[in-house]
Amino acid sequence: MAVEERDNHTGYLTTGHEWNGIKELNTPVPRAVYFFLTIAVAFSIGYWILMPAWPLGVTYTRGLLGIDQRNVVAQSLKEAAADRNVWTAKIQSESYAALLADPKMMAIVREVGRPLFGDNCAACHGRDATGGPGFPNLTTTSFLWGGKPDDIFNTIRVGINSAHKDTHVSQMPAFGRDAMLPRGDVLKAATYVYSLSNPGAKNLDPATVAAGKKIFADNCVACHGDNAKGNPELGAPDLTDRFWIYGGSLDAIDTSVWGGRQGHMPSWEGRLSELDRKILTLYLLDKRTQTP
Amino acid sequence: MSIFGFHYQLERKAIGLVLGIVLVSSIGGLVEIAPLFTIHQTVEDAKDMRLYTPLELAGRNIYIREGCYACHSQMIRTLRDEVDRYGPYSLAVESKYDHPMLWGSKRTGPDLARIGEKYSDQWQVAHLINPRDVVPVSIMPAYDWLLSTDLRTDDLSAHLKAQRAVGVPYTDEMIANAALDAYGQANPDSPRAEGVTKRYGKATTVRPFDGLPGRLTEMDAMVAYLQVLGRLTDAARKPVAQAGAVQ
Numbered sequence: 155m156a157v158e159e160r161d162n163h164t165g166y167l168t169t170g171h172e173w174n175g176i177k178e179l180n181t182p183v184p185r186a187v188y189f190f191l192t193i194a195v196a197f198s199i200g201y202w203i204l205m206p207a208w209p210l211g212v213t214y215t216r217g218l219l220g221i222d223q224r225n226v227v228a229q230s231l232k233e234a235a236a237d238r239n240v241w242t243a244k245i246q247s248e249s250y251a252a253l254l255a256d257p258k259m260m261a262i263v264r265e266v267g268r269p270l271f272g273d274n275c276a277a278c279h280g281r282d283a284t285g286g287p288g289f290p291n292l293t294t295t296s297f298l299w300g301g302k303p304d305d306i307f308n309t310i311r312v313g314i315n316s317a318h319k320d321t322h323v324s325q326m327p328a329f330g331r332d333a334m335l336p337r338g339d340v341l342k343a344a345t346y347v348y349s350l351s352n353p354g355a356k357n358l359d360p361a362t363v364a365a366g367k368k369i370f371a372d373n374c375v376a377c378h379g380d381n382a383k384g385n386p387e388l389g390a391p392d393l394t395d396r397f398w399i400y401g402g403s404l405d406a407i408d409t410s411v412w413g414g415r416q417g418h419m420p421s422w423e424g425r426l427s428e429l430d431r432k433i434l435t436l437y438l439l440d441k442r443t444q445t446p
Numbered sequence: 447m448s449i450f451g452f453h454y455q456l457e458r459k460a461i462g463l464v465l466g467i468v469l470v471s472s473i474g475g476l477v478e479i480a481p482l483f484t485i486h487q488t489v490e491d492a493k494d495m496r497l498y499t500p501l502e503l504a505g506r507n508i509y510i511r512e513g514c515y516a517c518h519s520q521m522i523r524t525l526r527d528e529v530d531r532y533g534p535y536s537l538a539v540e541s542k543y544d545h546p547m548l549w550g551s552k553r554t555g556p557d558l559a560r561i562g563e564k565y566s567d568q569w570q571v572a573h574l575i576n577p578r579d580v581v582p583v584s585i586m587p588a589y590d591w592l593l594s595t596d597l598r599t600d601d602l603s604a605h606l607k608a609q610r611a612v613g614v615p616y617t618d619e620m621i622a623n624a625a626l627d628a629y630g631q632a633n634p635d636s637p638r639a640e641g642v643t644k645r646y647g648k649a650t651t652v653r654p655f656d657g658l659p660g661r662l663t664e665m666d667a668m669v670a671y672l673q674v675l676g677r678l679t680d681a682a683r684k685p686v687a688q689a690g691a692v693q
Contacts, residue, residue, distance in 0.1 A: 209481030227524040227535065234526060273531055277581055278569055286580060288568065317563065418566035425533065425564065 242429055250303035253436055260440055267437030270430055283441050288400060293441040296397045300386035307435045313421030314389065321421060324389040328414030335373065342366040344408040350382055350394040351402060490539040492681035497543060497614060499646045500602045500624040501631040505671025508664055512589060517554035533560040534682040543614045555586055560676040567655050570669045592665040593656060599625040620645050632666040633659055
């Protein structure tokens with residue numbers, strides 16, 4: 155600024171720049187801006203002292219409050235667990251029978267179990283646990299691996315054909331594809347199986363059903379049992395009821411016997427806590443009582 | 447105002463002013479980003495950290511190609527509700543070999559950072575062919591062509607090389623065998639399968655991911671990638687367990 159020049163009209167200094175007779179005013183920065191700037195600077199100095207802020211080569215200033223988001227989340231999880239302890243302790247310590255008979259606890263199980271089931275199980279077993287093609291309905295009394303509370307808890311823990319070391323192994327052989335039975339025999343066995351859950355079906359040839367029964371006795375009873383009622387030791391399903399994993403039409407049954415079936419359910423031991431798994435077991439037991 | 451005195455001087459020197467602007471606008475980056483490269487805590491140590499196999503890397507490329515990141519994040523934040531729903535929060539080391547990273551910020555669908563082995567291969571395949579077959583209310587698009595399209599493997603070595611150029615420690619042997627390893631990982635009964643676990647570690651999953659052994663499809667790559675998400679290292683499971691947080 156070579157010359158100090160004051161604009162007569164406003165009383166401000168000019169910058170000394172002039173364009174075609176128009177002079178640029180040197181309007182001072184409003185006081186309010188300084189005010190807020192000062193507050194912001196003071197705040198940041200406080201923040202630098204209290205919170206993690208400045209890099210120092212291989213480390214950084216931790217701040218006097220010692221706040222770390224990872225501890226914050228660990229703490230809030232701990233607090234949440236403590237809050238829930240009122241009822242989680244009871245779920246952990248009491249027996250299934252006692253819990254199932256306690257309407258207050260079951261109301262909690264229903265409330266907490268629903269999102270737990272929704273986040274982890276619904277993708278396969280459906281939102282209402284009623285299953286879908288390839289994924290069993292969990293609301294029935296027809297269980298593959300046993301329907302006692304401990305059985306269900308254990309199934310959830312180890313999974314089926316999963317990577318867990320104690321996994322349930324479910325192997326329905328591929329009788330057709332692996333040439334264990336000729337094509338015609340597969341269809342006969344399937345027809346017999348179909349007749350079990352459709353006793354009134356008229357379009358079935360009695361001779362085929364009888365032949366199928368013989369083939370079934372020779373090949374299938376070891377797993378599915380003499381009456382085709384299934385075997386919870388092997389995860390072999392009851393073939394006489396109306397619940398099917400892969401479909402109960404003659405076609406679907408034929409496909410099961412021809413190509414075999416190896417359902418896969420992951421193990422939940424590593425992903426869900428023991429408490430969560432017990433809640434889910436109770437949730438399923440409860441669902442079962444609601445299904446006719 | 448005297449504090450503007452220096453500024454008046456600077457304004458009169460064009461180059462000086464430009465340099466001044468560059469200097470001031472880089473302060474943010476210099477203070478907030480640059481030091482992260484020297485601070486030890488930025489990226490945690492994880493000795494068990496594995497590399498993506500060629501098949502998983504191919505799946506990752508398909509994930510990018512199909513724009514899955516537009517609806518799915520891969521970043522569990524340090525917030526209670528996220529940890530409750532998805533599992534342990536994400537660590538920086540878990541994306542150590544992600545070039546580019548796929549953290550994302552939009553969640554039309556759920557976060558996928560811990561989806562690995564949560565569902566079976568059969569479910570993943572059925573879901574990608576048509577999400578509504580398994581989740582009736584799903585709004586996710588169908589990707590059925592993945593199953594009918596053969597995976598391109600001739601460029602896998604080049605992809606590994608490119609990753610090595612940005613710091614992923616692929617060995618010459620891995621690069622030379624990339625195409626064969628991709629085939630081997632999806633065909634456990636083939637003689638190629640052994641080399642995959644030898645080169646990439648025992649924890650590598652070797653399975654016919656798409657259920658069609660003998661064929662290598664884009665579905666194999668996609669599912670192999672989804673099944674490894676969150677499973678390259680166990681580091682994330684440790685701090686949470688220590689804090690006694692899971693319950």
